[in-house]
Amino acid sequence: xxxxxxxxxxxLVLGVSACSPKKKENQYFVEAxxxxxxxxxxxxxxxxxxxxxxxxxxxxxxxxxxxAPGFEKMRDAQKPYQCADxxxxxxxxxxxxxxxxxxxxxxxxxxxxxxxxxxxxxxVAEVNGIAITVxxxxxxxxxRPPAWRRMYATDDKKEEFLNTNIIQEILLYDAAKAGKLxxxxxxxxxxxxxxxxxxxxxxxxxxxxxLNITDEDMKKYYEDNKDQFVQPEGxxxxxxxxxxxxxxxxxxxxxxxxxxxxxxxxxxWRELVEKYSIDEESKNRGGLLGDEKHRxxxxxxxxxxxALTDALWSLKEDNAVxxxxxxAKGWHVLRRYNLRxxxxxxxxxxxxxxxxxxxxxxxxxxxQEWINGLKTTYGVxxxxxxxxxxxxxxxxxxxxxxxxxxxxxxxxxxMPVAPQPxxx
Numbered sequence: 494x495x496x497x498x499x500x501x502x503x504x505l506v507l508g509v510s511a512c513s514p515k516k517k518e519n520q521y522f523v524e525a526x527x528x529x530x531x532x533x534x535x536x537x538x539x540x541x542x543x544x545x546x547x548x549x550x551x552x553x554x555x556x557x558x559x560x561a562p563g564f565e566k567m568r569d570a571q572k573p574y575q576c577a578d579x580x581x582x583x584x585x586x587x588x589x590x591x592x593x594x595x596x597x598x599x600x601x602x603x604x605x606x607x608x609x610x611x612x613x614x615x616x617v618a619e620v621n622g623i624a625i626t627v628x629x630x631x632x633x634x635x636x637r638p639p640a641w642r643r644m645y646a647t648d649d650k651k652e653e654f655l656n657t658n659i660i661q662e663i664l665l666y667d668a669a670k671a672g673k674l675x676x677x678x679x680x681x682x683x684x685x686x687x688x689x690x691x692x693x694x695x696x697x698x699x700x701x702x703x704l705n706i707t708d709e710d711m712k713k714y715y716e717d718n719k720d721q722f723v724q725p726e727g728x729x730x731x732x733x734x735x736x737x738x739x740x741x742x743x744x745x746x747x748x749x750x751x752x753x754x755x756x757x758x759x760x761x762w763r764e765l766v767e768k769y770s771i772d773e774e775s776k777n778r779g780g781l782l783g784d785e786k787h788r789x790x791x792x793x794x795x796x797x798x799x800a801l802t803d804a805l806w807s808l809k810e811d812n813a814v815x816x817x818x819x820x821a822k823g824w825h826v827l828r829r830y831n832l833r834x835x836x837x838x839x840x841x842x843x844x845x846x847x848x849x850x851x852x853x854x855x856x857x858x859x860x861q862e863w864i865n866g867l868k869t870t871y872g873v874x875x876x877x878x879x880x881x882x883x884x885x886x887x888x889x890x891x892x893x894x895x896x897x898x899x900x901x902x903x904x905x906x907x908m909p910v911a912p913q914p915x916x917x
Contacts, residue, residue: 523573526545537597629659715847723836724836728791728805728830729788730828731830733780747765765826789833805829814828
């Protein structure tokens with residue numbers, strides 16, 4: 494009887510437990526790891542969850558960092574998620590609604606007041622008897638972008654800025670002078686280059702300011718460079734030129750039997766051009782047909798042999814290779830790269846672009862005129878007969894790749910306004 498009583502009580506407890514509602518699982522926040530962390534969570538600040546992870550607040554989906562793979566749906570639903578860089582984020586607005594609390598009021602931004610002249614002159618530090626003033630520190634901090642300035646709104650951060658960005662710079666400069674670094678050739682060269690850069694920049698700004706570009710200037714450029722604005726449909730293509738049909742057949746077989754992968758075929762193509770092509774003009778361009786002015790092969794193009802244009806236009810897919818064709822120059826293995834669509838841009842449609850192009854040309858011309866004047870002023874003399882004594886080392890060295898088809902990366906132009914070819 495005693496045993497039955499205990500079993501009955503145990504069953505009753507189990508029944509009550511089974512009927513008790515389960516605690517609702519949080520959707521928009523992870524439980525805080527402690528009371529202190531909970532306070533941070535309720536204020537919408539970074540906090541540590543019971544899972545040991547640090548959760549940072551994010552205001553909206555627009556500003557939310559990219560999610561790590563597998564967490565995209567959680568981010569889109571504004572639930573706690575892991576970012577691509579491994580950090581964790583939550584959306585306070587959603588968390589507040591789920592917790593049933595009122596969002597904390599945003600802190601009122603401090604009102605900035607204009608410093609008086611007396612306040613600007615007050616010292617915040619002194620180095621070697623020279624005062625660093627309130628005005629100087631105020632100006633340097635407020636010259637930074639708004640988001641950056643907020644980092645230095647408190648007095649301890651202002652002091653950090655003062656020490657790192659002003660005092661330390663003065664100390665290092667004084668130490669450099671004491672060490673006579675002003676006489677160092679590298680320092681002198683850098684100072685001279687900087688001086689030249691400033692002069693060049695100011696001269697270009699002066700030229701630009703005094704320009705007066707008219708519609709007539711733009712119309713003249715448009716007519717003189719019509720092929721930049723009006724072009725028929727054309728093919729960007731390349732060839733390998735050899736002397737005999739046997740050579741051409743061998744090349745054609747090698748390229749067409751290669752793996753049908755554009756990257757692989759491009760690599761093989763470049764190697765074959767370099768190895769076999771007797772067209773020195775196109776050889777360094779991977780066999781590309783045409784030149785800077787005539788980049789595409791149009792149908793019935795008078796600049797190319799008819800057998801060549803017919804063979805190219807019979808290719809219907811990009812990166813396709815045509816069987817060898819013969820011209821007066823020899824045998825060609827032809828490759829179609831892509832179709833350049835026809836363009837027909839009117840003067841009015843091109844006006845904004847023409848403004849920039851004419852400005853660039855005028856600045857380049859006037860800048861060169863100024864340079865020529867300096868040559869006259871300072872008596873520049875040329876001795877071209879001695880140029881042959883300069884030997885150029887053509888030894889091959891590993892070159893930086895640009896990651897696009899393995900060609901060497903382009904060097905930046907030395908002339909800031911030098912004209913560049915305009916892509917159609």
